[in-house]
Amino acid sequence: MGVEVPCCGAATSLDVLDYDWPCGFARFEIAIWNPERDWFGDEELATIGDTLGHPMKHIRAHI
Secondary structure, X not given: OOEEOOOOOOEEOHHHOOOOOOOXXXXXXXXXXXXXXXXXXXXXXXXXXXXXXXXXXXXXXXO
């Protein structure tokens, strides 16, 4: 499914746009509220992704 972007009128998909911060479109999320630490390390993300069978990335939300 495409959208028309206002900058040039081109049709593109939202998941291929270049965002300032990491952005994601997902069918589910793993939410950690008020964590006692910052980001997961690359090795930790790889382990979680291997366990779930899909690569993972951080998407931080300030709510």
